[in-house]
Amino acid sequence: MTDKTQSIHGQWSSRFAFILAATGSAVGLGNIWKFPYITGENGGGAFVMVYLLCVAALGIPIMIAEIMLGRRGRQSPINTMQSLSKEAGADPRWHYLGWCGMIAGFLILAYYSVIAGWSMAYIVKDFFGGFINSNADEIQRLFENLMASPLQQIFWHTVFMIITMQLVMRGVQNGLEKAVRFLMPALFVILILLVAYAMSSGAYDQGMTFLFNPDFSKIDADAVLTAMGHAFFTLSLGMGAIMVYGSYLPSHVSIAKTTFFIAGADTIVALLAGIAIFPLVFANNLEAAAGPGLIFQTLPLAFGHMTGGWLFGLLFFILLFFAALSSSISLIEPAVAWLVENKNIERHQACVWAGSACWALGIGVVFSFNIWSDLKFFDKNLFELLDYLTANLMLPLGGMAIAIFAGWMMKQSHAEQELEIPAKGFQAWQFLIKYVSPAAVFLVSLHVVGVL
Ligand code: PHE
Numbered sequence: 109m110t111d112k113t114q115s116i117h118g119q120w121s122s123r124f125a126f127i128l129a130a131t132g133s134a135v136g137l138g139n140i141w142k143f144p145y146i147t148g149e150n151g152g153g154a155f156v157m158v159y160l161l162c163v164a165a166l167g168i169p170i171m172i173a174e175i176m177l178g179r180r181g182r183q184s185p186i187n188t189m190q191s192l193s194k195e196a197g198a199d200p201r202w203h204y205l206g207w208c209g210m211i212a213g214f215l216i217l218a219y220y221s222v223i224a225g226w227s228m229a230y231i232v233k234d235f236f237g238g239f240i241n242s243n244a245d246e247i248q249r250l251f252e253n254l255m256a257s258p259l260q261q262i263f264w265h266t267v268f269m270i271i272t273m274q275l276v277m278r279g280v281q282n283g284l285e286k287a288v289r290f291l292m293p294a295l296f297v298i299l300i301l302l303v304a305y306a307m308s309s310g311a312y313d314q315g316m317t318f319l320f321n322p323d324f325s326k327i328d329a330d331a332v333l334t335a336m337g338h339a340f341f342t343l344s345l346g347m348g349a350i351m352v353y354g355s356y357l358p359s360h361v362s363i364a365k366t367t368f369f370i371a372g373a374d375t376i377v378a379l380l381a382g383i384a385i386f387p388l389v390f391a392n393n394l395e396a397a398a399g400p401g402l403i404f405q406t407l408p409l410a411f412g413h414m415t416g417g418w419l420f421g422l423l424f425f426i427l428l429f430f431a432a433l434s435s436s437i438s439l440i441e442p443a444v445a446w447l448v449e450n451k452n453i454e455r456h457q458a459c460v461w462a463g464s465a466c467w468a469l470g471i472g473v474v475f476s477f478n479i480w481s482d483l484k485f486f487d488k489n490l491f492e493l494l495d496y497l498t499a500n501l502m503l504p505l506g507g508m509a510i511a512i513f514a515g516w517m518m519k520q521s522h523a524e525q526e527l528e529i530p531a532k533g534f535q536a537w538q539f540l541i542k543y544v545s546p547a548a549v550f551l552v553s554l555h556v557v558g559v560l
Pocket of ligand 1: 133134135136137138139216340341342343344345347349435436438439
């Protein structure tokens with residue numbers, strides 16, 4: 109099917125392909141690695157509630173807005189914002205939003221790739237029987253050894269970066285689309301298996317209570333900011349990834365329906381990961397607030413003791429790697445699309461440039477887990493700093509700007525024309541992006557800088 113308007117980079121072959129790719133972008137390390145450990149650090153239930161609320165009230169409306177802007181602009185986020193601000197008669201400086209997002213994606217990928225590298229290292233560890241019959245101490249030592257080794261981590265980070273760039277080089281239909289076809293269903297199945305194992309661990313109830321029983325005395329402004337930031341991070345919002353994917357979306361596809369599907373799938377995967385992990389944490393007297401190592405110190409215990417654990421472990425880390433891959437390609441796509449459009453270079457060259465720069469920054473992230481662990485900026489090592497800066501600040505603020513642009517700058521008739529949803533739904537959406545999203549992000553930010 110040909111479209112009146114189409115991006116120069118190509119287009120998804122169908123609505124299904126877009127759903128897969130956008131779900132692939134959303135479901136990633138954020139759901140399986142990050143969600144459990146930040147939930148553990150922030151006391152459980154209440155944090156989960158705030159996160160779910162943010163997904164519903166901010167994430168879904170902003171995702172609709174971001175896809176819509178992308179599809180209307182049909183270019184990299186920077187150029188999309190430029191032409192849309194022209195069309196709307198708004199200040200041309202709106203294109204800085206695209207810049208900010210491109211930089212955020214770049215900063216995220218630098219550490220994302222390092223963590224994805226851990227999952228690759230764990231594929232090999234499982235393969236050689238590294239988890240079989242290990243106790244909690246041994247599993248912990250395995251993780252600490254990996255953290256202490258810059259060389260191992262740099263190796264895997266490099267391999268991951270090369271694979272990512274290879275995929276991005278192949279472009280929209282060949283690279284991005286094919287990569288995500290079978291992953292999501294497979295990941296889902298293995299998570300269900302892990303949940304079943306967690307049910308038999310003896311601490312299932314305790315895990316569920318921790319996750320779903322809110323104790324609001326456990327959270328403060330910082331926890332609310334983390335929950336809000338994570339809603340943006342996990343849905344890939346606020347930095348142009350979803351916008352650039354939207355720019356490859358055929359004109360006839362319903363944006364709202366697609367969004368509900370993506371956000372639903374993303375949330376289910378995160379909750380399943382939590383349900384699989386926390387019973388194991390409590391059954392083995394592990395620390396819920398163990399930090400970024402949480403899944404690497406809990407799940408191998410399950411794999412080491414369950415029947416068929418060797419195989420499931422292998423499958424799990426392979427799928428985690430693929431989930432990370434289908435997200436990482438979307439983190440760098442805005443930068444690559446922009447380089448191709450503005451610097452007049454070929455796609456593969458753009459990949460080499462963007463990928464190398466990201467890789468170099470990732471080396472610093474590797475060091476922040478060992479030789480530079482004492483090097484702190486604002487009390488945070490480089491990994492923590494990049495994470496805070498992007499997930500807690502750049503993505504929510506980027507999301508807020510997207511909401512303001514779609515709600516206040518763009519002509520209402522244009523938004524209606526893109527979304528084609530019944531009047532009631534449209535009004536609800538407009539209310540959320542005009543008032544609720546900007547106000548929520550603004551208030552939480554004020555709280556954090558200490559004004560409120
Ligand atoms: N959503 C991805 C995850 O949960 C991370 C991501 C963030 C991807 C921003 C693209 C853009 O792992």
